[in-house]
Amino acid sequence: MKPSTLPSDLVQRFIAITGQSHALTEQADIAPYLVESRGMYHPTSPLVLRPGSVEEVSAILKLATETGTAIVPQGGNTGHVGGGVPRDGSSDVVLSLSRLNRIRDVDPVGNVMVADAGVILADIQKAAEGADRLFPLSLGSEGSCEIGGNLSTNAGGTAVLAYGNMRHLCLGLEVVLPTGEIWDGLRRLKKDNTGYDLRDLFIGAEGTLGIITGAVLKLFPRPLGHEVGFVGLKTVEDALSLFDKASSLCGTALTGFELMPRIGVDFTTRHIPGVRDPLATQHAWYALIDISTSDSAETATRMIEALLNDAIESGLAENAVIAASEQQRRALWHMRESMSPAQKPEGGSIKHDVSVPVSSIPAFMHEADAAVMKAMPGARICSFGHMGDGNIHYNISQPVGADKQAFLDRWRELNAIVHGIVLKYGGSISAEHGIGQLKRDELAEIRPAIEIDLMSRIKRSFDPAGIMNPGKVIGTSQ
Known part of the structure; x- marks a missing residue:
């Protein structure tokens, strides 16, 4: 599918901000930024911008708001719900944070690190280790995912049981708003009760309210x-x-x-x-x-x-x-x-990133297994994950010998079965991967109307022009 085009003069105005060498307009160059991990979407974009400073991010968003140009913030693009890629057939501009990759400060006494949003998670871990400290977030994609994306999706990983998810591992943020205004919230305080906690609005917002460009991260003593x-x-x-x-x-x-x-x-x-x-x-x-x-x-x-x-x-x-x-x-x-990628050679796999109260895990799994097997005899259920915090990756591999596409065509049907049982046990349909495009419509169906309305009000307040990652989390205005 070809992308919708942007006016050539507008493209040149964006390019002038980053410089020609950091703007991609050829589809062959843009293609790596359009890869969606599960192949469920076929995103398009006429332009990728790779700003090298917070000021350039600010200028890009200011111009985007003035001209009504949709912007898709992108980190390492390792997500699973279509949240970090443009919409199919769109003229969405990809804004890659990969050049904002500086670790600004490491303070082992205060147990904090200040880093740009584009720093790769593995490099955060190494920098902490170099200061004889631990940054506990650990993910299978840690060699390529970026800390800004981890924050934007409130990533969890394997150590949530002891250390919490990204919301618990962050003290402060620097964020560029859709208007181009820069909010410097890089506070290193563990106690700060001065008004609304703006930080928590941006963590987990998947780039729909603004772009995280820097963060104060919590460090911990290294275990002996x-x-x-x-x-x-x-x-x-x-x-x-x-x-x-x-x-x-x-x-x-x-x-x-x-x-x-x-x-x-x-x-x-x-x-x-x-x-x-x-x-x-x-x-x-x-x-x-x-x-x-x-x-x-x-x-x-x-x-x-x-x-x-x-x-x-x-x-x-x-x-x-x-x-x-x-x-x-x-x-x-x-x-x-390796358990998730190991399913790929077995054919199609229908994924569920869910959580239920820990004590309800056995009952949930027995009920879900029975319902799935009734709907699809021969399905191979591979349910694994972070039992300590209730997060189960309830994945279903296709029956042996089944047609892969025919199996994947039942994705929504099986999602509805599993998610219905998750909700019965007071669980969540998205434990750590986010909402993105994949679960946007389902979110609107399962959350109380007042919650969706409140989220919509927050979105309109921060992004009245509707330019920030449209079509993700709570719908689109473009």
Whole structure:
């Protein structure tokens, strides 16, 4: 599909802001910015701008508001809901933050870092490590996703159980508003009760209210002890009981508790090079347990050994292994983080990024499994994720031998089934991936009218011209 065009004189006015070398107009050059991770959309754009300063972002948005030009902010473009790409057949201009990639300050005493929005998450982690600190956000895409995108989607990852999501890992923001005004909210305070918390409006807004250009991030002391265990279990109920036991025994030292099904282990060992099953026997379910301690390595070792010995002796766990080295710890986490891409070679996969109260996970999964199998006999359900915070990636692989497109054509139908059960248990249809285009219409259907109206009022107040990432989260005015 060809993009709608922009007037040539307007294109030149935008190019004048960034300079010709940082503006892309040829479709071959623009194409990498239009890749949508799940192939569900076919975005188009006549122009990609790569500003190198906050002032250039400001000038771009000021011109866009004056001329009614739609702007799509983009970080590493690793999202799963079509939130960081333009609309199909549109003239939306992509504004890439990748050149805003400076770490402005690291303060290990104050446990904060100030960084541009375009800094890659892995580089944030390395900078923290260089100051003998920890930035705990960890994602499978951390080598390419950018911190501004992490903030705009309120990313979660594998350490939410102990450290919270991005909303909890940020103290302050710098944001360029659609009018071009720059809000300097880069405050380093843990306590600040002076009026509305504007920061929280932009975190999770997916670029619909303004563009995050900088952030104050929380750092933490690096753990002295770190242990990872891999446990074989008979049922999801046993996994929940093990989580309860781990929480009681380890307290805040429990930094991760991941749930995985046998089919997910089969997929990863079959399709991901170097991944092997850590246990000699097969089990219906598995838990990956991560423990980090601040006082000593010995404390972490004692904790995980006591936990797993008790679980085995009581019959709660069928088998278990403790990683013997950092390499083995990484290998266990690699298996978990590879579970989603390992589904791709198995054919079509219908995804659900949902959360329910932790205590409701077994009931939700049993009910959802039964409903999905009734609707699609032979479907292969691969449900895994962050059991410790209730976030389950409830993914459905196509039946063996089924037609991939015919299967994917039922995406909305199966979404409705699974999401209906999620809502029954008081859960969320988007735990950490955001709303984007994929869930925009569904959000309007399931949220109370007053919530949608309030969000719409906020959107109109910040972006009266409707230029900021239109068509995402709460609809479009263009």
